[in-house]
């Protein structure tokens with residue numbers, strides 16, 4: 484029996500750790516100290532008031548869940564806030580009564596055996612909706628298809644709707660958003676969001692307790708089934724077989740299926756061919772990494788929600804450097820807020836660089852010929868090998884000359900080496916290119932602006948730290 488505060492808190496942490504990402508855990512839970520446990524009340528100490536408020540706002544559900552699991556449903560929680568390094572005990576003494584959480588988890592469906600029409604918790608997170616899902620070219624197809632499906636579930640050609648994309652690009656968010664929107668239009672329809680992991684565990688449980696028929700009955704009554712991260716079904720033959728069965732039945736009945744995955748159906752290894760072919764029946768829409776403007780809009784959105792404002796250079800710096808994972812973008816914002824609160828530091832470019840560097844430590848910190856060629860090629864919408872080619876087309880020549888100019892200015896490479904990296908040109912071509920760029924900067928205002936913009940991107944990038 485656990486009865487001391489530290490053991491209880493450690494047990495809670497074990498539960499919490501499994502539910503949030505490592506960075507958030509480190510930022511918000513590692514600094515907490517258990518103080519005492521008395522009469523089912525756990526007292527924890529947080530570093531400051533801001534910390535307390537953040538935890539209350541963002542993690543109170545999770546804390547409830549953990550405390551109920553470890554202490555029982557009559558548990559309660561006190562915070563003690565450390566201020567100015569002094570312990571100000573009971574300054575904010577909250578006796579938060581912990582109540583049984585009604586909806587943290589999908590209730591095991593087998594509690595409804597044989598019931599004709601069920602009404603189960605759809606397990607949707609209202610925080611993930613279309614209002615806070617920033618639209619961009621990167622998610623246009625998935626977003627539009629999702630909205631169409633929500634208006635007419637089972638009644639469009641997008642069945643199943645398969646949304647795929649790399650880690651942290653919004654698959655779970657959009658899956659819930661579609662579910663929430665559908666619920667708005669059709670409050671009486673039975674919607675269910677389930678992660679593949681949970682779905683698999685439910686099957687294991689059903690098999691063990693001989694309730695597989697109840698399980699199937701339950702799923703056959705769902706009108707809109709959303710299964711997240713179906714790549715987890717790979718190499719799980721029995722789970723795939725059962726899912727296949729459910730899929731066919733629902734599809735045949737005109738019910739809507741929405742699936743997400745981290746890869747396109749054709750690339751799903753360990754998945755039965757018959758399932759893959761069904762995934763291709765409807766629409767497969769990908770989520771791409773957002774462009775700079777969309778990244779800024781996402782961060783803006785998040786800042787509004789948290790009620791904070793960042794200086795423009797800080798915002799731009801983050802967006803220049805974090806390109807391929809929106810969760811990381813948000814993680815940086817949260818880290819910045821935490822760092823500034825814990826260390827009482829202003830959020831400026833210096834602090835931001837420190838935080839960003841921790842997130843992307845694997846990135847090279849030097850400006851290289853490759854990084855310059857990539858940047859210039861991207862700006863002119865060209866492939867890098869075109870820049871290195873012999874082409875004399877005007878825009879290609881300009882891009883090439885500009886890239887050489889940047890390499891000369893921002894690296895220590897010799898003229899010979901630079902020429903070689905641009906399709907084996909000699910040193911006089913490099914000198915001529917740099918001179919031409921300088922002349923253009925002086926004489927052409929729009930060219931000057933392009934140079935400034937690219938230069939900003941180069942120096943904003945982590946390479947410049």
Ligand SMILES: Nc1ncnc2c1ncn2[C@@H]1O[C@H](COP(=O)(O)OP(=O)(O)OP(=O)(O)O)[C@@H](O)[C@H]1O
Nearest residue numbers: 615616617649650651652653654655656781809810
């Ligand atoms: N277009 C967007 N607008 C606003 N926020 C977004 C957008 N896309 C993603 N996010 C946010 O990014 C974070 C990560 O998104 P999400 O968890 O949906 O990604 P995922 O693709 O499911 O990741 P994983 O592959 O790890 O499961 C979430 O906080 C989500 O709200």
